[in-house]
Amino acid sequence: MASLWVGHRGTVRDYPGFSPSVDAEVIRKAIRGIGTDEKTLISILTERSNAQRQLIVKEYQAAYGKELKDDLKGDLSGHFEHLMVALVTPPAVFDAKQLKKSMKGTGTNEDALIEILTTRTSRQMKAISQAYYTVYKKSLGDDISSETSGDFRKALLTLADGRRDESLKVDEHLAKKDAQILYNAGENRWGTDEDKFTEILCLRSFPQLKLTFDEYRNISQKDIEDSIKGELSGHFEDLLLAIVHCSRNLPAFLAERLHRALKGAGTDEFTLNRIMVSRSEIDLLDIRAEFKKRCGYSLHSAIKSDTSGDYEVTLLKICGGDD
Incomplete structure (x- = not known):
């Protein structure tokens, strides 16, 4: 495990x-x-x-x-x-609890749902769903269904299913085909065929999507991000943009989330704790590098200036060095 x-x-x-x-x-x-x-x-x-x-x-x-x-x-x-x-919480249980917290009480924390569901691998998602059922005696899908709606719900459920292709092999022919489908579903028609966006962006591997987005640019002379922003809206738009961002550079996506959690008035500890703990054994070194590149100062220094006491000491230990 x-x-x-x-x-x-x-x-x-x-x-x-x-x-x-x-x-x-x-x-x-x-x-x-x-x-x-x-x-x-x-x-x-x-x-x-x-x-x-x-x-x-x-x-x-x-x-x-x-x-x-x-x-x-x-x-x-x-x-x-x-x-x-x-x-001290097992990773799958930790993510399950974070998802539950995102859907509890008044209002759903869509940002947290989006972040967790877009950055976990299919195998991780399967483990999270299992843990969710074990802890809450309810399926993750049922809770997502009752807390969200429309295309956003459909896309979240597809991601929660953990069916994204994980292979690192890319298929150029498929990339061309998918790019054309996306173009026909959005820019090239009246109204948007949202299902096609969900299908391709939630099921293809990240390396495959990267190639598809290059092809998309060739066909439409536009970045996929611009098309998504022009064609879609709300949380569904946020979710698809997150997938595009993750497929291009996942550590950069999480570095941007940390940056938002640490800047401005008040720290978003919910996000800060989640990313620091959940990525500490996976790719926190890369996230740190992207953070420095993006902000011009280190994650270490941002944590130092924004937190205090034992909380700060613990976060800095998880963070590791200063960049």
């Missing part, structure tokens, strides 16, 4: 000489002592991979008959607590 959530460009790696029983005991002492020893908690949880943290969770439960996440919740508070609990 872990391999689904581990890439080659993460900032967090397996800790050498790892002992779950030693870590569980040290964590227990850090929580049980007079006043919590946050420094110790941070150094252990940020320096272990998620797979290793899951072994600590098991060990902790076996030794003390308690859920580590419950003890963390009982002892910590605020954004720091959310971040530490996120670190």
Whole structure:
């Protein structure tokens, strides 16, 4: 399972000489002592991979008959607590919970739905759907259906199904064909055939889409982004633009999200925690590089100037170095 959530460009790696029983005991002492020893908690949880943290969770439960996440919740508070609990949550369950939060209460957080569903691989999506059902006894599709509508709903459901092609092989003939279909469905007709956009953008692999968008430019003399903006609107438009952005450069898409979460009045911790934790073992190094390229300053420095206390310390450890 872990391999689904581990890439080659993460900032967090397996800790050498790892002992779950030693870590569980040290964590227990850090929580049980007079006043919590946050420094110790941070150094252990940020320096272990998620797979290793899951072994600590098991060990902790076996030794003390308690859920580590419950003890963390009982002892910590605020954004720091959310971040530490996120670190000890299995990735598929973490994403499932983020999706649930995006759909809970009044108003749906469409941005979060879009971000999660466009950036996860098909295999990850299948694992997330399973976790969602296990945790909430409801299918992810049902919840998406009741919280969204129209073409936006259709596209989200297609993504949630995890049917995007994952192969790295590209087919030039198919790219030409798809580009023509997109052109005929949008620029080249009265009214737009939204289903064709959903079908192609939600099912083809990212490398394939990249080629298709090049072909599209040849046919229509326009970038696909401009056509989408001209032809579509609302959350459906946002979703398709996110897919285009991800197919061109996924780390840049997430770097832009981090930039938005960290700038202006108030920090968007929901987004910040999610991206930092969920990408820490996959491609956070690339996201950092894109962030620097885009903003002219490092992700490290942005976190430093925008957060504080133990929360800041933990985020900086996950971030790794300064660029």
